[in-house]
Amino acid sequence: MGIRKRKVGPYVFQAILWILAVVHLYPIVLVMLSALKTKADLAANPFGLPTKITFEHFATAFQTMHYFKSVFNSLLITSVSVFVLVFIASAAAYAIIRRNNGFYNALYLLFLAGMIVPFQMTMIPLYKVMVKFEFINTYYGIIFVYLGLTASFSIFVLSGFVRGVPKELEEAAKIDGCGLYRTFFSIVMPLMRSAIVTVAILNTFHIWNDFLMPMLFLPKQEMKTLTVQLFSFVGQYFNDWSPIFSGIFLIVYPLVIIYAFAQRFIIKGITAGAVKG
Amino acid sequence: LQLVRIKVEIKYASEGVRWMHKAMEWSWTEVKSFHRVIARVLTEFKWLLFVIPALLFYLVFLVYPSVSATFYSLTDWDGITYSYIGLENYKEMMDDTNIKTAFVNTLIYAFSITIIQNTLGLLLALVLDRKMRMVSVMRTLFFMPVIFSSLVIGYVWGYMLEPNIGVVNHILGALNLDFLKQDWLGNPKYGIAMIILVTVWQFMGYSMVIFLAGLQGIPKDMYESASIEGAGSFARFKYITFPLLASSFTVNILLTTIGCLKLFDQIYAMTKGGPGYSTQSVATMIYTIGFGSGGQWGYGTAISIVLFVFILIFTSIQVTLLRRREVEY
Numbered sequence: 001m002g003i004r005k006r007k008v009g010p011y012v013f014q015a016i017l018w019i020l021a022v023v024h025l026y027p028i029v030l031v032m033l034s035a036l037k038t039k040a041d042l043a044a045n046p047f048g049l050p051t052k053i054t055f056e057h058f059a060t061a062f063q064t065m066h067y068f069k070s071v072f073n074s075l076l077i078t079s080v081s082v083f084v085l086v087f088i089a090s091a092a093a094y095a096i097i098r099r100n101n102g103f104y105n106a107l108y109l110l111f112l113a114g115m116i117v118p119f120q121m122t123m124i125p126l127y128k129v130m131v132k133f134e135f136i137n138t139y140y141g142i143i144f145v146y147l148g149l150t151a152s153f154s155i156f157v158l159s160g161f162v163r164g165v166p167k168e169l170e171e172a173a174k175i176d177g178c179g180l181y182r183t184f185f186s187i188v189m190p191l192m193r194s195a196i197v198t199v200a201i202l203n204t205f206h207i208w209n210d211f212l213m214p215m216l217f218l219p220k221q222e223m224k225t226l227t228v229q230l231f232s233f234v235g236q237y238f239n240d241w242s243p244i245f246s247g248i249f250l251i252v253y254p255l256v257i258i259y260a261f262a263q264r265f266i267i268k269g270i271t272a273g274a275v276k277g
Numbered sequence: 278l279q280l281v282r283i284k285v286e287i288k289y290a291s292e293g294v295r296w297m298h299k300a301m302e303w304s305w306t307e308v309k310s311f312h313r314v315i316a317r318v319l320t321e322f323k324w325l326l327f328v329i330p331a332l333l334f335y336l337v338f339l340v341y342p343s344v345s346a347t348f349y350s351l352t353d354w355d356g357i358t359y360s361y362i363g364l365e366n367y368k369e370m371m372d373d374t375n376i377k378t379a380f381v382n383t384l385i386y387a388f389s390i391t392i393i394q395n396t397l398g399l400l401l402a403l404v405l406d407r408k409m410r411m412v413s414v415m416r417t418l419f420f421m422p423v424i425f426s427s428l429v430i431g432y433v434w435g436y437m438l439e440p441n442i443g444v445v446n447h448i449l450g451a452l453n454l455d456f457l458k459q460d461w462l463g464n465p466k467y468g469i470a471m472i473i474l475v476t477v478w479q480f481m482g483y484s485m486v487i488f489l490a491g492l493q494g495i496p497k498d499m500y501e502s503a504s505i506e507g508a509g510s511f512a513r514f515k516y517i518t519f520p521l522l523a524s525s526f527t528v529n530i531l532l533t534t535i536g537c538l539k540l541f542d543q544i545y546a547m548t549k550g551g552p553g554y555s556t557q558s559v560a561t562m563i564y565t566i567g568f569g570s571g572g573q574w575g576y577g578t579a580i581s582i583v584l585f586v587f588i589l590i591f592t593s594i595q596v597t598l599l600r601r602r603e604v605e606y
Contacts, residue, residue: 010409014409014410017405021418024418024478025418025421027422027433027478028421028425028433030437030444042442087330088330088331091328091331092330092332095325095327096328099324107328107332110335111331111335114335114340116585116589116592117339117343118538118559118560118563118581118588119541120541120563120564120567120577121342121346121563121578121584121585122339122342122343122346123342123567124346124349124567124578125341125342125343125345125346125349126342128345129337129338144334144337145338147331148335148336148337148339149338151334151335151339155331180320180323180324181323184327205423205424208426209424209425209427209429210426211428227426227428231428234432241442244432244436248432248433251429255425256421256424259421264413
């Protein structure tokens with residue numbers, strides 16, 4: 001009995017964990033199942049598997065959300081912002097940690113303070129800034145805003161990581177006559193790889209999912225991002241859940257795919273800075 | 278005599294040369310030090326160039342708007358025109374019962390979400406820290422909701438909690454538990470609890486991952502020697518895991534508190550602050566006041582300034598308390 005018990009225990013434990021995981025993810029599975037159901041099916045049977053699979057709602061969602069155009073907008077804004085952000089944030093984090101004097105410490109605190117500013121506080125003054133620079137309805141305008149707003153968190157995570165990077169390599173590079181910028185680009189940045197990937201991924205999700213900023217700053221139809229399209233789509237099909245679920249599916253599942261590829265970095269790297277910071 | 282003169286000349290000459298040498302050396306060091314100053318300024322400037330791009334965007338799009346918000350909070354700004362009214366907005370806030378409700382709600386959100394989310398996150402991390410088949414898949418699954426937009430999550434849960442066609446009531450009906458059926462979001466009694474539930478559901482994986490990283494940083498031999506000395510699993514948790522996880526606690530509690538004091542998306546997507554003002558948080562309140570019928574932007578920014586001060590006080594207290602617990606190992 002004792003032997004058997006020892007063998008069964010972990011399996012029961014694992015089974016319970018799997019059940020928990022499935023229950024945990026049920027709402028996300030629900031999106032997919034409901035998107036495939038017919039309207040009658042969804043009303044009669046909201047919980048289970050679809051009895052008949054239909055793609056009709058996808059077509060509706062696809063058209064009403066101008067899917068290709070809005071995916072393009074979201075992709076462009078997200079990728080350019082994240083690409084530039086990674087460089088400027090890791091450069092700033094590097095300088096802040098390596099200089100480590102009063103001025104740079106003050107800068108660090110200034111950047112951190114941004115993390116506690118509620119967005120609602122800056123929203124309307126920010127809108128005025130955008131109007132003044134004529135940044136409304138431009139891609140670069142909203143990208144600039146993202147660079148400003150995500151700097152705090154990114155620098156917080158990255159600087160925690162820079163602290164853990166040994167200085168010796170940089171010193172050796174300096175002795176070999178390697179300039180400051182070359183040292184940074186060809187030695188420090190590769191060492192910060194894992195933290196950079198983490199920051200890039202987290203910001204990708206954040207910007208891709210962001211709703212208020214594109215809502216406020218990209219009101220033009222051709223400029224709308226996926227989330228904004230979904231919002232107006234939900235407004236249009238109020239309480240008609242079948243097309244809404246298809247719409248949600250179309251915006252959620254690209255993320256699931258990115259996540260499936262990148263999860264290794266996320267789980268490992270998310271805290272590289274956070275814990276040490 | 279001539280010889281003496283020559284000697285003297287040589288002496289002078291050599292002295293002169295020495296002087297010249299000295300002078301040259303002297304000016305050389307001066308040139309060098311001047312050069313050094315320039316070089317220092319240059320490297321200082323080079324270092325500065327590392328920070329300038331990020332700082333520029335940050336100043337223009339976050340710091341400047343925040344500072345001008347402070348100014349607008351002293352005006353009766355309606356989005357177009359404004360005049361200076363001193364501290365009127367702040368006085369008005371004192372008598373506004375809806376604002377009080379919003380602040381109380383925000384405290385409830387922050388307090389309960391921080392505690393529940395981190396407790397569950399810690400439990401999950403402890404469970405998923407051991408060696409097990411597919412353990413990384415499991416971590417991935419529990420983390421997954423974090424990646425979705427809170428707006429989308431709000432819609433999905435809004436559907437699930439819908440009283441007539443929602444999944445939750447449907448399941449309760451199928452289990453013959455009809456008396457438990459509720460208008461989950463429409464009933465002021467449950468609204469707040471449901472928002473807490475959904476937020477915890479979405480972000481518990483985030484806490485878990487930070488705790489996991491902390492757990493993996495604890496040296497394994499500590500547990501071994503504790504076991505040898507006869508410490509049970511609870512004692513090991515109490516005397517090793519808990520104290521050594523201090524820095525993960527700091528990060529987690531800080532991030533959750535800040536996030537919850539600013540809670541907006543979930544509420545906006547699920548209840549819009551209703552019914553009445555029962556689920557309103559300060560952040561949604563600011564939005565309602567600004568974009569609502571009155572367009573009272575001055576008043577709205579005044580509330581946001583108070584919220585900012587609120588968050589600042591809370592987080593500084595937390596940082597000092599939590600950092601004290603942290604130990605080096």
